[in-house]
Amino acid sequence: MSEPIVTTPLRERASNALRDRFLHEALDIATTKFIALRREAFGDFPQGEALRDRARAIKEATLQRLDAHLETLVANVERVGGHVHFATTAEEARRIILDIARRTGARMAVKSKSMATEEIHLNDALEAIGVTPVETDLGEYIIQLAHERPSHIIAPAIHKTKGQVAELFSRELHRPGLAADPEVLTKIAREELREKFLQADLGITGANFAVAETGTVVLVTNEGNGRMTTSLPRVHVAVMGVEKVIPSMTDLAVFLAILAKSATGQKLSVYTTLVQGPRRPGELEGPDEFHLVLLDNGRIAQIAGPLRESLYCLRCGACLNVCPVYRQIGGHAYGYTYPGPIGILLTAMLNGPASVKDLAHASSLCGACADACPVRIDIPKMLIELRRQVDEERIAPWPERVVFKAFAHILAHPVLYRLGARIGRTLQRPFVRDGRIRALPSFFGQWTRTRDLPPVAARTFQERWRDRS
Numbered sequence: 264m265s266e267p268i269v270t271t272p273l274r275e276r277a278s279n280a281l282r283d284r285f286l287h288e289a290l291d292i293a294t295t296k297f298i299a300l301r302r303e304a305f306g307d308f309p310q311g312e313a314l315r316d317r318a319r320a321i322k323e324a325t326l327q328r329l330d331a332h333l334e335t336l337v338a339n340v341e342r343v344g345g346h347v348h349f350a351t352t353a354e355e356a357r358r359i360i361l362d363i364a365r366r367t368g369a370r371m372a373v374k375s376k377s378m379a380t381e382e383i384h385l386n387d388a389l390e391a392i393g394v395t396p397v398e399t400d401l402g403e404y405i406i407q408l409a410h411e412r413p414s415h416i417i418a419p420a421i422h423k424t425k426g427q428v429a430e431l432f433s434r435e436l437h438r439p440g441l442a443a444d445p446e447v448l449t450k451i452a453r454e455e456l457r458e459k460f461l462q463a464d465l466g467i468t469g470a471n472f473a474v475a476e477t478g479t480v481v482l483v484t485n486e487g488n489g490r491m492t493t494s495l496p497r498v499h500v501a502v503m504g505v506e507k508v509i510p511s512m513t514d515l516a517v518f519l520a521i522l523a524k525s526a527t528g529q530k531l532s533v534y535t536t537l538v539q540g541p542r543r544p545g546e547l548e549g550p551d552e553f554h555l556v557l558l559d560n561g562r563i564a565q566i567a568g569p570l571r572e573s574l575y576c577l578r579c580g581a582c583l584n585v586c587p588v589y590r591q592i593g594g595h596a597y598g599y600t601y602p603g604p605i606g607i608l609l610t611a612m613l614n615g616p617a618s619v620k621d622l623a624h625a626s627s628l629c630g631a632c633a634d635a636c637p638v639r640i641d642i643p644k645m646l647i648e649l650r651r652q653v654d655e656e657r658i659a660p661w662p663e664r665v666v667f668k669a670f671a672h673i674l675a676h677p678v679l680y681r682l683g684a685r686i687g688r689t690l691q692r693p694f695v696r697d698g699r700i701r702a703l704p705s706f707f708g709q710w711t712r713t714r715d716l717p718p719v720a721a722r723t724f725q726e727r728w729r730d731r732s
């Protein structure tokens with residue numbers, strides 16, 4: 264189980280985010296660009312829709328025989344000289360990695376971007392035993408310097424403007440007066456990081472996929488840091504959720520065809536790195552040791568649970584870019600490792616439904632996420648399911664439960680509905696201004712605090728219908 268990253272209530276986090284002008288500027292530019300690029304990429308790719316169906320079918324079929332595919336993966340990773348570890352919890356995963364670090368005498372670890380290592384809060388644990396973790400993905404490097412957490416699944420520093428990054432680099436890297444020029448800033452990051460790759464003893468990565476039939480771990484990156492992380496340090500540790508296994512190389516081709524298009528609108532990401540065990544005799548590059556950590560952390564329980572479909576997720580980030588809530592409040596306001604619509608489901612998976620009693624409502628259920636998702640995950644359906652669970656398990660506050668129960672009862676009984684409309688019309692009179700209700704008293708004011716309420720119509724549809732017939 265992972266801890267919440269912030270402890271202030273969601274309402275306060277969201278309000279703060281809504282007031283942050285820089286956050287809006289950065290989010291607006293980045294998400295608008297991602298949406299357009301994705302649309303263009305699929306617009307030029309007529310096979311895209313069929314491949315999305317195929318990818319979804321592969322994910323479902325793999326989940327149905329997950330144990331068998333994992334067994335094949337383990338056998339094949341070991342066949343090529345790798346070691347496989349199974350971690351039931353985040354704590355166990357941390358312990359496994361720390362043991363490897365201690366045994367190999369590691370002092371520095373370079374990391375390529377990995378949400379799985381964020382999920383298990385690995386950096387803090389490494390620091391606690393004297394191993395310096397260095398993020399080498401540019402976005403991750405930025406947020407590590409800023410002592411923050413990623414706010415997007417594929418673009419961790421999406422919440423920062425280039426001006427903010429220039430200030431940060433000037434301050435943290437002692438290079439005063441840097442211009443807000445992405446090319447200059449990238450060059451500086453590259454200079455800083457090159458040395459670290461050469462000094463590091465440990466390379467830590469996530470994995471986009473692991474191919475069972477060959478024991479291959481697949482990394483999809485744009486910066487080449489994944490290749491350096493997997494080939495320069497003497498030990499490579501890959502951390503991966505168990506659901507990332509896929510049966511074959513043919514399946515991999517299907518996912519690669521849609522992943523980058525969904526994420527960044529590219530035909531393919533710049534680097535697709537295939538790792539098969541440690542360096543073999545005669546090879547010049549590669550680590551002495553390769554370890555694959557297979558992480559459960561609540562995933563396996565959901566194979567038969569209401570959040571099963573969220574195990575299809577490729578972590579492309581497309582659902583975040585199109586979500587009207589994410590686009591307003593950004594990733595940090597969600598408060599946990601995984602932001603956005605899929606993040607709510609993953610948070611519930613990792614931390615239980617009580618962790619999302621508020622977040623489950625942070626969605627308009629507009630369905631944009633499901634439309635954008637390359638594997639067509641029905642996120643709104645599962646959010647509704649979570650809301651039901653939060654209600655049934657009495658996690659929601661009692662006034663909310665009572666009001667919604669009463670409302671459901673009224674909607675299900677026509678006589679009560681008609682009576683309610685008449686009473687509502689009378690009671691609302693003091694509050695209607697210019698055809699809207701902008702403020703309600705007491706508990707009901709929670710609703711109108713952030714949005715208007717349409718008033719009960721002067722004549723309901725049923726009354727008008729009756730008059731016409």
Ligand code: SF4
Pocket residue numbers: 416525575576577578579580581582583605632635636637638639640
């Ligand atoms: S739910 Fe779908 S759209 Fe969202 S990150 Fe996962 S694969 Fe991408």
